[in-house]
Amino acid sequence: MNQELERIGEGSGTLASGEIAALAIQAKARKVALWDVLTAERRLSEDAVADALSRWLKVPRVRLDSIGVESAAVKMLTRRLARRHVCLPLRLTPRKLVLAMANPQDDHAIQDVQFASSRRVQPVVAGRTEILNGIEKYYEAATTPATGATIADADVFTALVGEDDVMDLDHTDPSQLPETAPAVHACRRILLAAVEFQASDIHIEPGPEDIRVRLRIDGVLRDYLELPGWMRTPLLSRIKILAKLDIVQQRVPQDGRIKAKTQDIAIDLRVSTLPTQYGEKAVLRVLGSTRAPSLAGLGLSNDEMTLVDAALHQPQGLILVTGPTGSGKSATLYSMLARRQSPDINIVTIEDPIERRLAGASQVQVDDKAGATFARCLRAILRQDPDVIMVGEIRDLETAEIAFQAAMTGHLVLSTLHTNGSVAAVDRLLDLGVKPAMITAVTDLVIAQRLARRICTSCRGPYVPSPAALRKLHMPPNGDELHRGMGCAACAHTGYRGRIGIFEMLRLTPELKELVRRRASEAEMTEVAVRSGTRMLRDDAIAKVKQGLTTVEEVLRVVRIDDDHGPAADGLLQRRRLTGL
Numbered sequence: 145m146n147q148e149l150e151r152i153g154e155g156s157g158t159l160a161s162g163e164i165a166a167l168a169i170q171a172k173a174r175k176v177a178l179w180d181v182l183t184a185e186r187r188l189s190e191d192a193v194a195d196a197l198s199r200w201l202k203v204p205r206v207r208l209d210s211i212g213v214e215s216a217a218v219k220m221l222t223r224r225l226a227r228r229h230v231c232l233p234l235r236l237t238p239r240k241l242v243l244a245m246a247n248p249q250d251d252h253a254i255q256d257v258q259f260a261s262s263r264r265v266q267p268v269v270a271g272r273t274e275i276l277n278g279i280e281k282y283y284e285a286a287t288t289p290a291t292g293a294t295i296a297d298a299d300v301f302t303a304l305v306g307e308d309d310v311m312d313l314d315h316t317d318p319s320q321l322p323e324t325a326p327a328v329h330a331c332r333r334i335l336l337a338a339v340e341f342q343a344s345d346i347h348i349e350p351g352p353e354d355i356r357v358r359l360r361i362d363g364v365l366r367d368y369l370e371l372p373g374w375m376r377t378p379l380l381s382r383i384k385i386l387a388k389l390d391i392v393q394q395r396v397p398q399d400g401r402i403k404a405k406t407q408d409i410a411i412d413l414r415v416s417t418l419p420t421q422y423g424e425k426a427v428l429r430v431l432g433s434t435r436a437p438s439l440a441g442l443g444l445s446n447d448e449m450t451l452v453d454a455a456l457h458q459p460q461g462l463i464l465v466t467g468p469t470g471s472g473k474s475a476t477l478y479s480m481l482a483r484r485q486s487p488d489i490n491i492v493t494i495e496d497p498i499e500r501r502l503a504g505a506s507q508v509q510v511d512d513k514a515g516a517t518f519a520r521c522l523r524a525i526l527r528q529d530p531d532v533i534m535v536g537e538i539r540d541l542e543t544a545e546i547a548f549q550a551a552m553t554g555h556l557v558l559s560t561l562h563t564n565g566s567v568a569a570v571d572r573l574l575d576l577g578v579k580p581a582m583i584t585a586v587t588d589l590v591i592a593q594r595l596a597r598r599i600c601t602s603c604r605g606p607y608v609p610s611p612a613a614l615r616k617l618h619m620p621p622n623g624d625e626l627h628r629g630m631g632c633a634a635c636a637h638t639g640y641r642g643r644i645g646i647f648e649m650l651r652l653t654p655e656l657k658e659l660v661r662r663r664a665s666e667a668e669m670t671e672v673a674v675r676s677g678t679r680m681l682r683d684d685a686i687a688k689v690k691q692g693l694t695t696v697e698e699v700l701r702v703v704r705i706d707d708d709h710g711p712a713a714d715g716l717l718q719r720r721r722l723t724g725l
């Protein structure tokens with residue numbers, strides 16, 4: 145294929161080899177890409193630039209109007225990414241993607257395309273206009289699925305310092321170290337990728353020789369970039385400057401915040417650093433600036449929605465959402481608040497951190513260092529005439545008692561607990577020291593939840609999961625037809641796009657309340673809950689697998705299933721008892 149492309153690419157250049165060599169030396173001296181120097185030479189046509197790059201970089205030159213472009217290759221990238229990096233996929237093999245690029249030295253572009261396509265990129269060179277025309281020709285705008293937020297072609301990113309103060313993310317101070325410029329570039333590139341691929345977290349991890357950058361997308365970490373080890377300090381310093389942290393201090397964990405924006409998107413990042421054996425590691429959590437999804441969008445069935453609505457429209461009471469970190473508890477709380485919101489009620493939230501802005505609500509940031517703890521903020525809020533209060537998390541007895549008190553005295557309180565199941569949440573409250581009478585008096589609904597990746601709707605197809613996986617879920621091997629995503633540009637070839645909630649909704653019926661009063665065992669309470677119609681996490685998950693919303697593998701990843709016991713919840717319970725969860 146190389147030879148074919150090379151043959152197509154042969155042509156006469158308008159630049160002599162000597163001239164290109166001179167320009168290449170110039171580029172190196174000025175620390176800019178050869179492409180930039182060539183395109184700055186006004187006398188050169190795009191064709192001549194492409195020819196020159198081809199000869200100098202020994203990259204095949206292609207003419208897009210005379211070669212066939214495989215539609216399977218085109219589908220590997222979204223139109224948006226192709227336009228942004230001025231590139232067009234031409235050929236596809238299981239491991240490789242041949243990519244026409246205006247600037248084959250653009251590592252950033254290659255990196256993004258490799259990340260999006262899960263293929264190694266083999267660059268070939270073509271003229272800029274040729275490629276842009278090719279994109280128009282081969283991508284029909286309508287067939288490219290929208291992936292939510294776009295950063296369009298503009299990748300001007302600025303960091304906001306304070307309210308009006310804007311800091312340019314590209315800003316470099318000439319007096320700083322020479323390695324600062326690449327660090328500034330890398331930092332901007334990482335933030336852009338996080339927006340582009342809708343990552344929830346960015347991990348920057350120093351290793352013995354290099355730095356690994358990983359992005360968490362739909363709950364799963366993926367390798368994005370490897371940077372040379374010497375960038376460790378400049379890159380970390382850059383991030384720490386943006387987050388207003390102490391750059392000299394490298395031996396203690398620090399946390400801060402970065403607010404940055406492109407032309408049309410603002411992102412808010414919570415930054416935390418941790419000293420490790422190879423230097424500081426930074427994790428940047430991307431806080432949602434988008435609107436909370438609707439409850440239906442989270443994956444609630446109609447029955448579940450009715451249950452939530454009933455609890456949500458009580459004048460007072462407590463709704464608890466439980467699950468491990470990353471199970472989407474706060475998204476559910478935001479969605480519930482958004483549903484309850486109206487101009488005639490006062491909604492106040494206490495959070496750590498404030499993950500999303502909620503229009504029309506007063507949001508309070510907990511600050512333990514300054515003494516603004518959950519409990520203290522909650523007391524203050526109660527003097528502010530609230531109707532609905534959201535407490536980010538109940539971590540201690542003090543917060544729990546004020547929250548329960550509030551729920552008894554005319555307020556609707558929403559909060560989260562860090563437990564695996566809904567029944568375990570009741571156990572946890574008793575363990576914390578909350579009196580059974582308090583729990584039974586105000587708790588309306590306990591929701592346990594997980595987030596599973598949703599099958600990409602653009603490439604969904606039938607499949608047969610492994611018998612072992614089906615056995616684990618206690619599903620019959622020849623049951624319903626099941627689905628998975630085959631992989632396409634819309635889902636970056638993961639087969640998944642977006643996530644769906646898996647829920648377990650426990651209503652405290654009179655019978656259950658009696659068990660709470662007696663401090664009955666979790667097993668006993670679960671038995672009664674199941675008998676009175678509570679659908680356990682696993683059963684809700686199986687229902688969603690059957691509906692083609694997620695896969696067996698994904699459910700096994702996010703819902704803990706005990707494989708020694710039969711269906712129903714007893715197995716789970718035994719395990720919870722053993723592990724103390």
Ligand SMILES: [Zn+2]
Pocket residue numbers: 600601602603604629630631632633634635636637639640
């Ligand atoms: Zn797909």
